[in-house]
Amino acid sequence: MKKLKYALFTGCTAKQSTPEQLMSTYAVAKKLNIELIELTEASCCGASHLQDFDDFLSLVLNARNIAYAEKHGLTMVTICNTCQLNTAMTKHRLDHNSKLKAKVNEKLNEVGLEYKGTSTITHFLYAIIDDFGLDKLKEMVVTPLSKFNIAPFYGCHNIRPSELQNETHKTKENPYNPTSLDDLIIACGGKNVDYEQKNKCCGFHVELQAPHTAAVLTGNAIAGAVDQNADWMVTPCPLCHLKLDTQADHASKAIGREVELPVLHMQQMVGLALGCSSEELGLKHHVAEVNFI
Amino acid sequence: MSTHSITTQKVNFRVFRFNAGDDYLPYYENYTMEVTSEEVVLDILNRIKWDFDGSFSYRRSCRHGICGACAIKVNGRSTLACKESMTTMIDWFGTDLTLEPLSIKRAVKDLIIDKGDFWKKHDAIHPYLISHIDEHPEMECAVTPEQADELNDADLCIQCGACHYACPVVEVNEDFFGPAAFAKAYRFEADVRDDAHITRLEELHEEKQGLWDCVKCFECAEVCPKEVNPIDKITKLHQMLFKEGVATSNVATRHAVGFKHSIAKHGVLDEGGLVLYSEGPAIIKHIPVALKMFRKGKIVMPWAIPKSDNLDEIQQLIKSSSTVKF
Ligand code: SF4
Ligand code: SF4
Ligand code: FES
Numbered sequence: 001m002k003k004l005k006y007a008l009f010t011g012c013t014a015k016q017s018t019p020e021q022l023m024s025t026y027a028v029a030k031k032l033n034i035e036l037i038e039l040t041e042a043s044c045c046g047a048s049h050l051q052d053f054d055d056f057l058s059l060v061l062n063a064r065n066i067a068y069a070e071k072h073g074l075t076m077v078t079i080c081n082t083c084q085l086n087t088a089m090t091k092h093r094l095d096h097n098s099k100l101k102a103k104v105n106e107k108l109n110e111v112g113l114e115y116k117g118t119s120t121i122t123h124f125l126y127a128i129i130d131d132f133g134l135d136k137l138k139e140m141v142v143t144p145l146s147k148f149n150i151a152p153f154y155g156c157h158n159i160r161p162s163e164l165q166n167e168t169h170k171t172k173e174n175p176y177n178p179t180s181l182d183d184l185i186i187a188c189g190g191k192n193v194d195y196e197q198k199n200k201c202c203g204f205h206v207e208l209q210a211p212h213t214a215a216v217l218t219g220n221a222i223a224g225a226v227d228q229n230a231d232w233m234v235t236p237c238p239l240c241h242l243k244l245d246t247q248a249d250h251a252s253k254a255i256g257r258e259v260e261l262p263v264l265h266m267q268q269m270v271g272l273a274l275g276c277s278s279e280e281l282g283l284k285h286h287v288a289e290v291n292f293i
Numbered sequence: 294m295s296t297h298s299i300t301t302q303k304v305n306f307r308v309f310r311f312n313a314g315d316d317y318l319p320y321y322e323n324y325t326m327e328v329t330s331e332e333v334v335l336d337i338l339n340r341i342k343w344d345f346d347g348s349f350s351y352r353r354s355c356r357h358g359i360c361g362a363c364a365i366k367v368n369g370r371s372t373l374a375c376k377e378s379m380t381t382m383i384d385w386f387g388t389d390l391t392l393e394p395l396s397i398k399r400a401v402k403d404l405i406i407d408k409g410d411f412w413k414k415h416d417a418i419h420p421y422l423i424s425h426i427d428e429h430p431e432m433e434c435a436v437t438p439e440q441a442d443e444l445n446d447a448d449l450c451i452q453c454g455a456c457h458y459a460c461p462v463v464e465v466n467e468d469f470f471g472p473a474a475f476a477k478a479y480r481f482e483a484d485v486r487d488d489a490h491i492t493r494l495e496e497l498h499e500e501k502q503g504l505w506d507c508v509k510c511f512e513c514a515e516v517c518p519k520e521v522n523p524i525d526k527i528t529k530l531h532q533m534l535f536k537e538g539v540a541t542s543n544v545a546t547r548h549a550v551g552f553k554h555s556i557a558k559h560g561v562l563d564e565g566g567l568v569l570y571s572e573g574p575a576i577i578k579h580i581p582v583a584l585k586m587f588r589k590g591k592i593v594m595p596w597a598i599p600k601s602d603n604l605d606e607i608q609q610l611i612k613s614s615s616t617v618k619f
Contacts, residue, residue, distance in 0.1 A: 012562040015599050017591045041602040044562040048509050050552035052531035053617060060614040061556065061607070107614045111606040160511035161522075174385050175515055176370040196369070201461050201510035208571050209545040210506040216465045217508065246582055246591070285589050 004131055005035040006077035007069035012044050013238040020282025021238045024267035025079050027280040039068050045086040060107045062090035063115040070119045077127050081157035081237035084123045088168045125236040130170040134187040142275040144189025151193040151225035152181035155237035156201050188273035197224035202243040218243050219251035222259040232262040234269045246287045262290045304328045309393040311400050328379050335363055335374040351404035361453030365404050366393045371455035373518035395458035411454050414470045418478040423489035440485045447480040447526055449519040456513035456523050462506055469503040472513035472523030479526035494539045505545035535617045547571045550619050557611050560601020
């Protein structure tokens, strides 16, 4: 198989509050012989909040990020659901509206850049499933996770709006019955836990604005997994991770019941199955401690 | 001659039953049927009533996706029963299907719910054009195609409530207006003939109703049978608040604006700095969690925030491309 190579858009969180996510991305990429060229020039995607303030500015900044992936002639790979959504949405809008694309390029030209629309954008989860292949991954598993009941937590922005995401990924995800993360758990030898909240929102985006709403959604999600006897949760989104991992206290208070579970990034789960060490995967960086390894 | 042939499949339905007048708790009844590829969900509801139990209750009227009466949930997904084909449902969920009302806690009889909260919120946004029209106009009130485009399909809403009862925030916060009401508000906010533009925006900005409480989960966009895309309209209302100078400084507006400041300074987001900018002195309440995160190496000190390469490019673009001041 030809070596897989991507332009990595790290997003901001992996460089700050979830360092373990970046470490484990690189550890897994190394095991799978995937080459990642980090887009060090990239800016924040706006996380769907800059978009509330200044839509055009957010388009220009996201187009700039994609333009750098295009310069490398590579598919952009993201490791955050919200980065994935904002970048893919920008691409969709520019590719379907030549006037808007020209307006954005007028700005980008000022700094010697151009958005052409030549790079596709995918999330590392789908890069593993669509491009690397789950069968091949299965063959490489050295430590099957067979002891564990693992609760997948999908995160909104990889599965909704499905029209956009299904045009981006080869895996056609039904947001009411998503399968990618469940399939990944099974490929790693684990047992996937089915629970109602697996495709629901964690509340991250209103943690400051509407803390009670956010805490109830987080609490319900963890409680849903606990009630189905999950040993831990796994997510492809660092924002969901942050919410579920660091806010268990608030969430417990909001739903009137003590709940906490370790929450792993999907890269950490794959890394464990592939035999990476807990140092390589940054397992010590969790608030809800990962104490089963 | 068409080569299309009708196929049939055996499907098990688990159907929510409840009569607020008689029952203390709801229960589920099972019905198994041969379903044809031609049928929509509403055909199944009719067959349950006609072939199995005449007391089974649900709402329907137009049978053409116009009246919005027939929305229910199929395997948890809000669905307009007369529009959604059984073939799609089986493709998505297999042959075990659960039929439930849009909101179990609002069930009155079987699939019929009390939509009072939905209508109350709908009414509260003044869902009509407010215009001081000359009683003796000399010419028609022309709207250009471009101006009409600004409604962005918001006028297609049939008030079915599919989005409202799919929205997780509606379930958690009873003051939250919900996606349909906000989409309807946008319908008039975007209409050039409307004179209540600023007043309605000011009302929507009041914190209680929660224009800023939307968690951005895209459930409403996903389920809307008319492709109204309510979250897109909520985003546009946010943008209008800033553009029209209605936005006041609060934690939500500062949170949105903080992204621009942070990107201008670092390229990437300064996460801690954003919380400080948004919360102001109230940041103190985040200290217990911040300490836990700090102990786990999850907080980067202000002086160590990474910076994007070619930051000058980003700064130049922010300068030349910003369209909104705040
Ligand atoms: S995107 Fe916002 S309005 Fe729409 S369903 Fe989610 S929380 Fe509700
Ligand atoms: S926005 Fe769509 S889903 Fe919501 S009430 Fe209107 S038509 Fe129904
Ligand atoms: S019966 Fe009118 S919309 Fe379905």
